[in-house]
Amino acid sequence: MAKVKKKQTKNNQDFSSYVRWFWKLFITGTLFVALIFLLASWGAFGELPDYTVLENPKTNLATEIISSDGKTLGKFYFNDNRTPVGYNDLPQHLVDALIATEDVRYYEHSGIDARGTVRAFVFLGSKGGASTISQQLSRQLFVGVASTSTLSRITQKLKEWIIAIKLERQYTKEEIIAMYFNIYDFGNNADGIRSAASIYFDKEPKELDIKESAMLVGMFKNSSLYNPRDHRNPVGTKNRRNVVLDQMEKYDFITEEVKDSLQKTELGLRYSPQSHRDGIATYFRAYLDGFMKDWIKNNPKPDGEKYNLYGDGLKVFTTIDSRMQQYAEDAVQQHMPRLQAEFNHQNTPDRNPTAPFLELGQSEIDALMKRSMKQSERWRHMKYDLKKDEDEIIASFNKPTQMTLFSWKGEIDTIMKPMDSMRYYKAFLHTGMMSMDPQTGHVKAWVGGVNYKHFQYDHVKQSRRQVGSTFKPFVYATAIDQLHLSPCDELPNTQITIEAEKFGNPEPWTPRNSDAQYGGTLTLKNALANSVNTITARLMDKVGPQPVVDLAKKLGVEAEIPVVPSIALGTADLSVYEMVAAYSTFANKGVYTKPVMVTHIEDKNGTILYQFTPEARDVLSEEVAYVTVKLMEGVTEGGSGVRLRTKGADAYRADYREIITGYPYEFKNPIAGKTGTTQNQSDGWFMGMVPNLVTGVWVGAEDRAAHFRTITYGQGAAMALPIWGLYMKSCYENEDLEISKADFEKPLELSIEVDCENYNPDENSDPNMPDVEVPDELDF
CATH class of the missing domain: 1.10.3810.10 (Biosynthetic peptidoglycan transglycosylase-like)
Structure with a gap:
């Protein structure tokens, strides 16, 4: 019995020792874990973020570009979108x-x-x-x-x-x-x-x-x-x-x-x-990149540091409407492949051995290509980054290399000499398009080209091209302002020579009509509608080139314009951006409003960092602006833009080329506009206006030596107008956009008669204008 009791006591002692060891191990382990955590929190195993870092975790936030209707157009970022x-x-x-x-x-x-x-x-x-x-x-x-x-x-x-x-x-x-x-x-x-x-x-x-x-x-x-x-x-x-x-x-x-x-x-x-070369409004985003870098350079943070465009999470609120931007890009994507197909059809080696160039000899083509080679990014990279000599660079342009080419049917992976790829791209037609609210100056759509990934050059603001007859409204507006002319006034449709001594001309100037038809008289409205050069020249002879240049400058044109009579026919090189701003002044009752692309900028916390200030100035009287608009309405009522009023199914050949038999627009509302075509069909323009939207479109090749052979396809009405029509058709179908179909607002006081049925020439005549009998029919 004593032995049993002694054994139980020993077992109890052994169990107690196990319990003590367990608690010792548990407490030691707990203290060890606590010590490890404590050491880690002190940074023994590496630095830990403090509370200030926890409150503001360091992450790169992309700058967001936001449309006027609240959609994200794109972002600026390096690695973190x-x-x-x-x-x-x-x-x-x-x-x-x-x-x-x-x-x-x-x-x-x-x-x-x-x-x-x-x-x-x-x-x-x-x-x-x-x-x-x-x-x-x-x-x-x-x-x-x-x-x-x-x-x-x-x-x-x-x-x-x-x-x-x-x-x-x-x-x-x-x-x-x-x-x-x-x-x-x-x-x-x-x-x-x-x-x-x-x-x-x-x-x-x-x-x-x-x-x-x-x-x-x-x-x-x-x-x-x-x-x-x-x-x-x-x-x-x-x-x-x-x-x-x-x-x-x-x-x-x-x-x-x-x-x-x-x-x-x-x-x-x-x-x-989502990348800088994909998505919507790519050309506009490229412009905005430069705008933001300039703004950042001149607007530091309160602590003096510069904002990081790619990491500070800025929000840039723009005037671009994502719906209208999409309609504009869709219009380009619908029209340009058809126009390109016709251009390619006319420039096969059989039809044009010097394709895509016309009217150039081989030595001229060689010089053009060499000049383009030296202006290329490849040349710049090899010369300035890689420090290669010219012979080595030129040799590289004739060495086949792997590349991806643009085509309207999809990208082409191929092996080609860079020089051959340059000539391949010379055949492509390009476009620039801008749409703007004339009252606010808000730019609603901006399409700088056909494909930003392959063609980065922006044809809205960077490019300046010869404007052709789209310059004529500036001449007409100057004449209306100085001479109080009516759209119903008539002038002789006969050739005129402006002598060399007059206006400091370098030589006598005798413009011709594009159709070489002369005789009788034409109203100003009819003359502008059909781009009759002789009438515009007569107006220029009356007012002189300097007032016309002065008006163009007041309308927002920044490019240099030579002070010579020939500018009446559009010899000046201007941008789509300048032309849209200028035409908007007519729609805005003579008040020029500088185009606006950014309304405000916020930081990541919603604090406003920038708010735009409208820039506007009176340029023309409300009366002169309205009369000029009524003149331009004639272009779409019975002139070169009349196809906007017609209805007809477009016909297409198997290769997608368009036969211009009709256009499915059938607009009924008032539209003021002007087509423009340069002398050799290298540039096609259309400027179109309704009361709350002005849109300009240019189409042409990179080099003016690449152009349509005839005016059938080489005129502004065929090259540029369809883009305007397709775009406006989509805009009108979206009633939420509230694009106006109303008449242009008539001034309360209008002393110039614009309705030719009520016109009395005796009340509106210029004593310097000769009286000419008007024939019943004019032969054009």
Whole structure:
């Protein structure tokens, strides 16, 4: 009995020692873990962010370009195409998908999931990891990816735990979720949820549906492996999405029926790449890049530092309307391939051995190509960056190389000599188009070319081309202002010679009509409508070139214009930007309003950094502006722009070339406008106006030696007017845009008669004008 009792006492002593050892180990282990955490928090294993950094995590935020109707036109960024959104901008099912897949006990822990951590240790991660959303965010923001060594992984995990706890103390659960969605790189320049929703589905985050949200959450596992654009894993992304849907059903975020239904669907991608050379309004964004750099140079932060266009998350609010911009680009894409096909048809080697050039000999073509070679980016790079000598550079232009060429039927991957590719591109027709509200100066659409990826030169503001007859309204307006002329006044349609002594002419000038038809008289309205050169020359002879140049300058023309009579026929080189601003003055009752592209700029916190100030000035009286507009209405009522009034189905040949038999516009509302065609058909223009929208279009080749042989296709009415018509047709179909169909507003006091049925020449005659009998019919 004593032995039994002694044995029990010994067992009790042994058990007590085990208990003591357990508590010693537990307390020691706890103290050790606490010490490790304490050392880590002190930075013993590497620097940790302090509270100021936690309050303002350092992430690069792209500058966002916002249209007048609230759409994102594009962004400025280097590596991070990131624009943050708030928690309230995330759909609930997107948050549910994240919680169900990544951290189902997210709302129950304070940064570290104890149950998940124990499970990960016990099963060595085979049954899932233990990283919470807060830990993953801390890794993305501050820790980074550790090396493969065990010590580095342990150190990283310690840092994640500490930062996760700090994040949970610093932010709400909702703020952490929003930060996590905003920081993640979804691939294909999709940095953050907003870019991802836009690039993969062409939506804002709030517009995502359940299956789209599930796909994006599935990418958190590995955005490279589960990239829907990666052809190496065509099924993986869909399978991963379905795993997320399984998780959502498992935790009762969706029903089994919804899960089964959605798992059978395809991904439904609407891939919309975002880069500086893709997307909408590319030429305008290139202009805006220069505008912003100039603004940043002259507007430092309060602390004296410069704003970072690519990382400070600025918001640039523009006047561009995304709908009108799209209509403008669509119009270009509809018309230009047809026009190009006809141009190519006329410039085959059989029809034109010097294609695409006309009227040039071989020596002239060689000189032109050599000049273009020296102006190319390839020449600049080799000469100034690589320091190559000229012989080596010239040799490189004749060495075949791999390249991608533009064509209207898609890009062409080929091997070609750079010199041959330059000649290939000389055959392409280009365009510039700008649309503006004449009252506010707000630019609504800006199309600088046919394809920004291959042709970066902007034909709205950079390029200046000969304007042809679109300059004539400046002459007419000057004459109306000085001589009080009416659109119904008549002038002889006979040739006139302006002598060399007059106006300082270098030599006598005798302009000809394009149709070589003369005789009788024409009203000013009829003469402008049909671009009769002799009438414009007579007006120039009356007023002189200096007042016309002065008026053009007041209308916003910045280019140099020679003070000679021949400018009456449009010999000056002007930009689409200048021409639209000038014509807008006529539509705005004689008040010039400088074009506006940016209304204001905000920083990432919404503080306004810049607010535009309107610039306007009186140039013409309201009466003179109105009479000039009524003159230009004649262009679309019975002149070179009359096809805007006609209805007829366009006919197309097999190669998409257009036979100009009719145009499907059939506009009924008042339209003032003017076509323009240069002497050898190298430049085609159309300027069109309604009371609240003025739009200008230019079309031509890079070199004036590449042009249509005849005026059938080489006139402004065939080259440029169709783009205007297609654009306006789309604008009118969208009633939300409220593009006017009304008459131009008549001045309260109008002393000049514009209705020729009520016209009395005795009340409006110029004593210097000869009386000429008007024949019943004019032979054109």
